[in-house]
Amino acid sequence: xxxIAKDQEFAVAxxxxxxxxxxxxxxxxxxxRTIRVSSTGSLWRRAIAFVGPxxxxxxxxxxxxxxxxxxxxGAQFGYALLFVALLSNVMAIVLQSLCARLAIGSGRDLAxxxxxxxxxxxxAVLWLFAEIAIIATDIAEVVGTAIGLNLLFGIPLxxxxxxxxxxxxxxxxxxxxxxxxxxxxxxxxxxxIFACFLVQISLADPDWRGVILGFxxxxxxVGNPAMLYLALGIIGATVxxxxxxxxxGIVQTRDYGHSPTEKRAALRFATWDSTAAxxxxxxxxxxxxxxxxxxxxxxxxxxxxxIGDAHAxxxxxxxxxxxxxxxxxxxxxxxxxxxxxxxMAGQIVMExxxxxxxxxxxxxxxxxxxxxxxAAGVTILYGxxxxxxxxxxxxxxxxxxxxxxxxxLVIFTRDRAKxxxxxxxxxxxxxxxxxxxLIIALNVKLLWDIATG
Numbered sequence: 001x002x003x004i005a006k007d008q009e010f011a012v013a014x015x016x017x018x019x020x021x022x023x024x025x026x027x028x029x030x031x032x033r034t035i036r037v038s039s040t041g042s043l044w045r046r047a048i049a050f051v052g053p054x055x056x057x058x059x060x061x062x063x064x065x066x067x068x069x070x071x072x073x074g075a076q077f078g079y080a081l082l083f084v085a086l087l088s089n090v091m092a093i094v095l096q097s098l099c100a101r102l103a104i105g106s107g108r109d110l111a112x113x114x115x116x117x118x119x120x121x122x123x124a125v126l127w128l129f130a131e132i133a134i135i136a137t138d139i140a141e142v143v144g145t146a147i148g149l150n151l152l153f154g155i156p157l158x159x160x161x162x163x164x165x166x167x168x169x170x171x172x173x174x175x176x177x178x179x180x181x182x183x184x185x186x187x188x189x190x191x192x193i194f195a196c197f198l199v200q201i202s203l204a205d206p207d208w209r210g211v212i213l214g215f216x217x218x219x220x221x222v223g224n225p226a227m228l229y230l231a232l233g234i235i236g237a238t239v240x241x242x243x244x245x246x247x248x249g250i251v252q253t254r255d256y257g258h259s260p261t262e263k264r265a266a267l268r269f270a271t272w273d274s275t276a277a278x279x280x281x282x283x284x285x286x287x288x289x290x291x292x293x294x295x296x297x298x299x300x301x302x303x304x305x306x307i308g309d310a311h312a313x314x315x316x317x318x319x320x321x322x323x324x325x326x327x328x329x330x331x332x333x334x335x336x337x338x339x340x341x342x343x344m345a346g347q348i349v350m351e352x353x354x355x356x357x358x359x360x361x362x363x364x365x366x367x368x369x370x371x372x373x374x375a376a377g378v379t380i381l382y383g384x385x386x387x388x389x390x391x392x393x394x395x396x397x398x399x400x401x402x403x404x405x406x407x408x409l410v411i412f413t414r415d416r417a418k419x420x421x422x423x424x425x426x427x428x429x430x431x432x433x434x435x436x437x438l439i440i441a442l443n444v445k446l447l448w449d450i451a452t453g
Contacts, residue, residue, distance in 0.1 A: 022116075025355070027249045027351040028250065028252075033254065034178070035049065050254060051273050052180065053274070054247075054275070055187050057246060057274055057277065060341060061092060061238050070289040072230055073234060073289055075301060075302050078293045079206075082214035082215050083218065088239055089285070091439075096243065097271045101424060103247075104252075104266050117408075127353035127354070137242050137342050138342050141164075142161050142335075145160065146158075152325075161380070164335070167340055196330035199326055203320050204318055207294065222445065242342060245348050245349050249345075295317040296313065310327070403439060403443070413428075413429070
């Protein structure tokens, strides 16, 4: 059979499955299905094979953008916004499970699914929004990493931004060793971050009754425009658009087989992985807010929004020189992790929407330059002034981009023609739809407050 005949056959099969075109080359093709998964053996051993992608996704739920929103939220409103962190995490668990479902059920990541399902103009608009989200993500992560380098080693922010561009070579080196090395690198840094915050929280001695009450909902979040702005920023910093593209791509590094039984097992294990990882991310995300509430809010410093200011004020408020050092180490680890995963997400978005054919190093370098260019420009323009507000604004921009990733995801995963037996049940589609509606409603409310304020 000729190549043209094969392409036509694949196109006909794709249309039968509800897609406009056949799938192209998989994103991250150099690591696609490179990790073997046994269909036999103990449940524990099979589940362990899927551990990893969830933790790469979890990085986005504790990135430097989260730090800015959580520090500002904790400083201004104490523990009250912990409920938003919890709500965001629940949303993340549901949405990331849908990403795994889409990838395993259709063999496509979210970007490829948008390209293959929608007309070209619609796909182009979604690609543009996805790139805006990647740029906003990178601004937060590049700035955060540069701040971490500055706090630890005194490196100027402008130079720190350039240094973060080198992460593309780190990814290439680790990926040559195997995708498991990238996962090990990320998980090791997550362990360091968790240890840093564990010590800082113990030094800050928070009001644990206030912490518990902070996880309860309050109507003040909607009634207070300032609180709503930060709440939306926390949602944008937690449920990040690039994570939806990232997870649907990297879960396909597992060679889980093609039969319906193997796919169902893969979906179960991938969901366990992402759920456990995101619960771990909630601990770190909430710790940032608790630390800010236990130090800055309790001391009456409600206007703290800059990460550098937070670092400088920790020692006198906590009474230990160790706290600011651990704060800077955790920030740098967060920044390094986040730039690695954001670069991979950028590659998935570009390859998935545009179906480009470039060498792996060229794709990653091009993706990194597209994202780091605006980040470098903004950092050089603003310098050390206003970085906290810039980080918060970037997270609000992400919140506005979320519906353009969530709505297609919900549409695809409910479609039995596209996913077959792995299509989402009605209750899951309804829950995800309500989450999308809530985010859109919060966006409209915030725009109204800004317009009338």
